[in-house]
Structure formats: structure tokens, C-alpha cells
Amino acid sequence: MPVPARLPSWVWVTGLTVGAVAAVAALAVQADRGPHPAPTAAASPTPRPSVSAPASPKPTPTVVPDGSGVGRRIVYSVAQHRVWLVDASDAARRTFAVWPGTIAPDAGSYTVSLRNPGVITGSDxxxxxxxxxxxxxxxxxxxxxxxxxxxxxxxAPAGTGTGGIRLRTADGTALWAFGTTGTKVAVVD
Known part of the structure; x- marks a missing residue:
């Protein structure tokens, strides 16, 4: 009886790698079809529990809100729970939904005063x-x-005031790259 030829180890490694990549791709497709977090209800100075947005997605507003100023800036709409990254030509380069804290900033003009890249524990x-x-x-x-x-x-627990405006990870990375110290922040209703 002839002895079967033994496969080289690189063939096994290649086969396992291809199988793992296929499994990860299949899981990524399934995850993309699953539920995604939705922004919470409007924030106000009075703490209250979060409420999820309706399940049907709204079209993404690309138009920068009126009254948000001119030039390069971060625009945050308290009512829409949305942020726009606006370049020097007043064009929105990116916009995304956010989860507001329980304490909403007053409408007006601010600047990024401090940046902290490190991992810390938030008030929540x-x-x-x-x-x-x-x-x-x-x-x-x-x-x-x-x-x-x-x-x-x-x-947030009753009586807790949180001022953090939470973003999805990719949006947080984009905002971090855009929002250097001194960048204008326009808060609108």
C-alpha cells in the first residue's frame, strides 16, 4: 500500500488563514445587518433617562445649520443630536449623530480648550x-x-449631571483629528 504524500506546513497555514478570513468576513456582514445604537432623546439641564430614537433611519442632514458661524469649526446641534465638521470653505466634511449628556451646552460660540487622548473613566x-x-x-x-x-x-442616574457628548468610535477618531486646541465649536439649538 502506497504512503500518501504529506502536505507541507505552508499549505496548512494558508488554508487556515483563508478559512479565518472568510469566517471574520461572514461575521462582519452579520454584525452590519444587526441593530445599531440610536441617539437618545434631547438633553436638557434637568437630568432624565435616555430614550432611543425611532427605529426608522432619517436621512443624514448634510446642510450645516444656519447661525453656526463661518470658517473652520465644529457645529453641535442640541436639538438634532448631531455634529458637523466644517472646513474653511464652510462645507460640511463629515456629519454624524451623537448621544448627548444630561446637561446641554447653551447655544453660542466656544473653543476646544483642552484635549485628552488617554483613556479615562467618564462620569457614567x-x-x-x-x-x-x-x-x-x-x-x-x-x-x-x-x-x-x-x-x-x-x-444617567437621577440627579446626575453629565456633560459628555458621546460619539461612535470612528466619529470620535475623526473629531479628534479635526478638533485641535483652539478650534471653534458652535452650539446651536
Whole structure:
């Protein structure tokens, strides 16, 4: 009886690698079809539990809100729970939905005053990164950040004031690259 030829190890490694890549691709497709977090209800100075947005997606507004100024800036709409990254020619380069904290900034003009790239624990107990501080209200810092694990913030306990405006991870990375110290932040209703 002839002895079967033995396959070289590189054939096994290649086969396993191809199988792993196919499995990851299949899982990524399934994850993309699953539920995605939705922005919470409007924030106000009075803390209240978060409420999810309707399941049907709205068209992404690309038009920068009126009254947000001119030039390169970050625009945050409290009512729309949305941020725009606007270049020097007043064109929106990116826009995305956010989860507001329980303390909403007043409409007006701010600047990014401090950047913290490191991982810290937010007031909601979640590890956050890419923190851009731009103001303070009622003794609470107002800042953009994203959760390290990409999660949305849990509802704040009654009586807790949170000023963090949470972003998805990719949006947090984009905002971090755009929002250098001194960048204008326009807050509109």
C-alpha cells in the first residue's frame, strides 16, 4: 500500500488563514445587518433617562445649520443630536449623530480648550478616549468623547449631571483629528 504524500506546513497555514478570513468576513456582514445604537432623546439641564430614537433611519442632514458661524469649526446641534465638521470653505466634511449628556451646552460660540487622548473613566463609569473639552455649565465639563468599547452611554442616574457628548468610535477618531486646541465649536439649538 502506497504512503500518501504529506502536505507541507505552508499549505496548512494558508488554508487556515483563508478559512479565518472568510469566517471574520461572514461575521462582519452579520454584525452590519444587526441593530445599531440610536441617539437618545434631547438633553436638557434637568437630568432624565435616555430614550432611543425611532427605529426608522432619517436621512443624514448634510446642510450645516444656519447661525453656526463661518470658517473652520465644529457645529453641535442640541436639538438634532448631531455634529458637523466644517472646513474653511464652510462645507460640511463629515456629519454624524451623537448621544448627548444630561446637561446641554447653551447655544453660542466656544473653543476646544483642552484635549485628552488617554483613556479615562467618564462620569457614567465607561472608559472613554479622544476627549475634547470646550466649555463648562453648572460646574460640569462639556466635552466630546467616544467610549473605548464603542458603546452608547447608559442612562444617567437621577440627579446626575453629565456633560459628555458621546460619539461612535470612528466619529470620535475623526473629531479628534479635526478638533485641535483652539478650534471653534458652535452650539446651536
Amino acid at each position: 463609569g465607561v472608559k472613554i478616549e479622544h476627549i475634547l473639552y470646550f466649555g463648562k455649565k453648572a460646574g460640569v465639563n462639556l466635552a466630546f468623547s467616544n467610549a473605548v468599547d464603542g458603546s452608547s452611554p447608559p442612562p
